[in-house]
Amino acid sequence: MFIDFEGIDGSGKTTLSNALADRLEGRGLKVTHARAGGELRSALARRVRPLTRDAQLLEMSARAEFFLNLAREAQQIDEVVRPALARGDICITDRSLYSQIALSAGGRGLEERPLRAAAELAGQGLWPDLVLLIDVDPDLARMRKRASKIRDGIVEEESGRKGLSGHGLLVRVRTQFLRMAAAEPERFVVVRNEGRALAMVVDEIVDVVTARLSGRPTRMDAAQPPPAAPAPVRDLEQACFAAIDELARREPWVAVHLLTGIPGRAAHARRMQHAQAWPRNVAASLAELRDPPSFELRAVLAPVAPAEVAASLRSDPGEPAMVLRGLLFERAPAPVLAGLSRNASAEAWALREQALERGWLERVLPGLAGLEGERAWNARERGIRAGLHGPVARSLSGLGGERADAMREALFPVARLEVLASTRGLNTPFAQRAREELAPVAPKPVLRSLEGIGAAYADALRVQLAQLTKEALDSVEGSDADLAWSLRERYLPVWPAAAVMSLRGLALQPRAQRLISLAVSSFPGSLAVLRAAYFVVARAMQAQARPAAPEAAAGPELRLGA
Template sequence: MIAFEGVDGAGKSTVLALVAAHLRQSGVTVSMPRVGKEHSSRPIREIRRLTRDRSNLALLPRAESLLYVSREAQVLDEHVRPALARGETVLLDRSMLTSIVIGAYGRGLELEACETIASLASAGLDVDLTLIFDVDPRTSRIRKRLEKIRSQRSRDGGRKGLSGSGFKERIRSGYLELAKRDRLPVFHTERSGPHEVAARVIAMLEHGAFEEPAEDATPWFITAPDVPFEVAVASLPPLVQLYFTRRMPMGRALRAGLLERERELAIWAADLEDPLLAPAAELAPELVLARLGALESSVVSKDALRQRLLESHPVEVARSLARVEGDAADRMRIQLAEAAPGAVVESLMGRADAFATSLRDRLWKHADAYERALGLQGCDDADSWRRREKLLQKDPALVISNLRGLASERVDPILTRFAELAPKPVLQALQGRGDATAHALRRQLLDTGREVIDSLIGLDDPSAWALREQMLDRWPSTVAWSLGGLADHAQTPAMLERCRACAPTDLFVSRRLYQATTTDSSSSK
């Protein structure tokens, strides 16, 4: 029995599938309880759903840890024991080690207790070999973001994502610490593709050892010191280069070359005046409309795209009307109400006028929770709060993340109540706020991670600058990013140079410095 373990985004599931295929071709009978993201067992699926459901904010760390243990115990008894009895080789996509790492390192439970519970639940059936797959959390973030854009799955997410980047960093540290303690093999997946990593796993299984290039432990975004940003990005693999040049004119040639085979990513990365938008509007007009959002471009006409897509892509057209007012836009909302009611509700964000309230009343029951929460963003009237309070009972994290821009007396009690349960959405709601309550919550949630500094973007009050100073050594790239919109501030140039000094090889910092010194700027992280 071999377990493939490690942080999300390290590629372990893909490598597992490749190793399984190789073993089968070699005549080995392989059993895999989990294929892809789903188990065949209903109890296991239900337990997984409970641990992932973001509406379960009240789920305590101990209870969560026991659920992870329960899931793996079910896997062992329902799948693994029978497979081993048949003489099959079992490959596990995660094991009891997941419950130990999440409980002890992610949630702060006692390590010994987590290991004892996992051992009891295993009932004497231990993994023969555990393989750890490691990647920097920021690399994982890049991969996951690109994959979500490619697959158009921007609206899914689980409970772990509510905890922030600090949680992921602690999880990674936990895996590496236990790998060192227990002498588990670690496969770094920063630069090599899944086939190369799978070949190393196979070499280890067949020969007891594997070789790994030293640079595979170094993320692509770590470069040689003093290399100009435009030179550094030119040496990156195409999709990593696309990520770092997104929304920047310097990436136009790359995007044009990727449009045919990676159209979702190329369009997402386009800047507003990118010539690529014209041919893209012919290939995938709905993606171009989504890319533009509430922004305007001289390359393509949003009005023309809307008219063209009105019948074929009503949801995309309705969403593109978000924050668009006027009689013409409202007539289009009425026209789309039957075909895309939820998206029309979503498009009403920031509006509490009679027309918007009437349309919400009419279409509310047809909208899902995400569309409802987004459609209430920026609304501070009594009717919106009545709806928001009901939604808060069902999916508080979703409501909280859409409180951004509101600073009424109703907001702060909600943020304070859920600060420890859903720190990332709370920090998202604080963006743009420089008041005392907002800064107190930031200080309370420092362990959440980079999101604390993300919430400071554009703020120039003394407390914001003090927090940047405090976190500069720890998160220089995020501090640099938080200076967006402060180009003319007297403190900005010196702070950016200090970010460079703290992380002279970090491409995230180099990108921000490049943007600060050129007109080739970005409107999106």
């Protein structure tokens, strides 16, 4: 029997497919998992995979990407799946041909019929007997993926090819999967992987597989959203933390991730509750928090989660942050040095000089962002001579002027994405040319670079890309411009969490309160929307309360009228 797990990134395919393999083997059945632990069994397929993920290959067309992905799956089928079935094993795959159709048809917009014909050829007619489509809300999937990487101590990779297209790609791929499931109910079973314990999901999957093995029919479960919370939500604080606490019973590391950047006593109490079990996630959740209790917690977590503690400081130049960086330098030099952006203090340069003496130029360069001065420029020139083009480009972040743009021009052919990222918030002729050139192939980083830019061409890019991905709304965060409000209100039904989150930095005027209330009441089952609403309100109230005693950081109860 050939069983294929499908679903978007972060849906839980790998965890569930491994759990099924373990359960079946525990019953004495012979099982081959073609991608146990997330690693392809075929060595040749593993060599093809990096090509399909390399974000620097911007010229790769959607068709070329499809055929490379198809080549990988064809090799897996020929080398692993078909022999396993010939031996009489149950063969489990974590993605197969359907994933490539979903990505290329749903995500990239290619016509589905010829893709299916090509997939038929690649598999030589071998399709799964059972497809378990693990379905999950894309916002939750994204949060799960990030939280799991932090939990496992995985340093965040540069965005892969799929990441260049933004969150909208994930949404379109999910829609395509559900279409295919509806078209082939005899083959697909949709399993909802949210709102319940992992063990319950595994039990359901085992029951489905057992029924198929015994010849009993199985039905496709409709992908229903989780039960709706009462709407309208009048007490955001109570509702948000109730939802986070419920999630913590099943996926505590994800619940902790949702606390990231949220100020106040209630959030801090929950961090303390989970600090021993999930220290990396708790440390990462302290990002942007500068109150004394947060620094005290960082000090406690530093011995067990040094990299995450250092990264949580961001570019805070304050004395407590610099003291902590000095203590963490030996154990987590990369995030310590990266956090020195825009910091020309003697203490910052002392850390840089220590790193340079050890030959850590590559680690020093990103932390030179925003710095002029000959020491910084000399380090950049050394980086170019050493071939460190990406780190040098990142070191130009926040720098305008002829010298910076001349270096960007020189680096652009070999480090386009890093150069683009360095233009964030800059409105220069070079930045405009780079954005307009890369927008068709890398909309997400282009939109990210538009932060704070209100030029006509920037607004035109936002309008053009808003229907495709939420990052168009991210790019108007904190903006009170007419276009920003137009995008929020028009695309709230499509990107509700992003529309709410883009209010960050704005005062809670009636128009903002109405938009938040509409989002929360229109999407009562969305934890992402509820979390965004509470985050925006909590940060706005914190800003209004400054200066205040540390004890006041939690603020009063947060209520928002319907």
